[in-house]
Amino acid sequence: MQQEVILALLAKEPSYGYQLRARLRDALGPLGDALNAGQIYVTLTRLEKAGLLAVERSAGGADRSDRKVYALTPAGQQRVAEWVAEVGWPRPDLAEFHLKLIAAASARLADPLAIVDTQRRELLRRLRDAQRAAMAEPAGSAAALLLEGVVLRLQADLRWLEACETNWTHRRSGS
């Protein structure tokens, strides 16, 4: 989990760690299962050391991270504002797969179409899971919107695999 995400989720109001986790759970639904609480607390501690967060108070003076209320420092607010304004987009690693097909074909390591088929099987399984998870969400839930993003990306990847299949079918029959 990116540090800026944690910071930005604290921008609304100072919060306990467990409140932060509840916000993540609402936003991510079943995808939030991949997050572990320990990671979040490690991130909070790092952000505190970096001066981007401050601990407002500790219940009963305990040093346990789940008993602390975290708040953004001015530097933290600055970082959140920069992050919100940034344009970033996850990069799928298409080149690796593309080069795998080329290397496999040129060195006769494997049939590129077999590699495409294997990849498609995996993507279809993921598509099935994402779709089922999306259908299980109540209409209009935040997590359903995220799952729709997963579904659309997988569809795009599957269409690219179709293009790979067509292209490699021609190359193979042409050689």
Add this chain to the structure above:
Amino acid sequence: MTEAADTPVLRARGLRKEYGTGEGLVRAVDGVDLDVCAGETVAIMGPSGCGKSTLLHLLGGLDRPSAGEVSLNGRRIDDLSEKALARTRRTDVSYVFQSFHLMEELTAVENVELSALLAGRSPRAARRRAEELLEQLGLAGRARFLPSALSGGQRQRVAVARALSNEPLVVLADEPTGNLDSAATLDVLQLFEDLHESGQTLVIVTHDARVAATADRMFSMRDGALVDETRLTGGTTGRLGTLVGLGD
């Protein structure tokens, strides 16, 4: 397991369909073997022209193969007389098409009950089943509407209700979401999930990956042949998080 449960609902062996002769010979379906078990959803994907619609027509007896066998519940249908084949089509199989194929002059409920009437149900029983199905598919309020007054998604749901009203052994769907927008597609996907839950056997031909992903098994079809089989059950949910940048 009983012997009956071991018999696939739908079974094809060495199925071929050829058109033309000599130089112009086209093998639309070229040696297909397929077993579909009771309650299973099977998807067949492939580029247009790969023969998948022709295959679906052969599986439901809409068309006869040039060679090979098709059986429904262990009974050959490829060698039936025209009359017997027509009866099988009315009672044992149902189709869902891309362009719905509803009767435009009949209301939704009349369209749905028609296939039950053709399968020999009494008018009273056919109407009751049609109304139940429309209710289940969230269309009770549209029962008296003509197809022209329904959205694409609603029309396809009526077509699915019609496909179920004769309680077929197997529903064969040909690009069922081909004419639908994304929201209506989701409706139909949900509907197929519900059918699957209820134990309906389903074969879907599609090039929409979302439709294929509802299946238990998926076949890729190229040049008339099934070239790759994928079992889609068994899941990867734990790893979905990685697709959105969560976890490792």
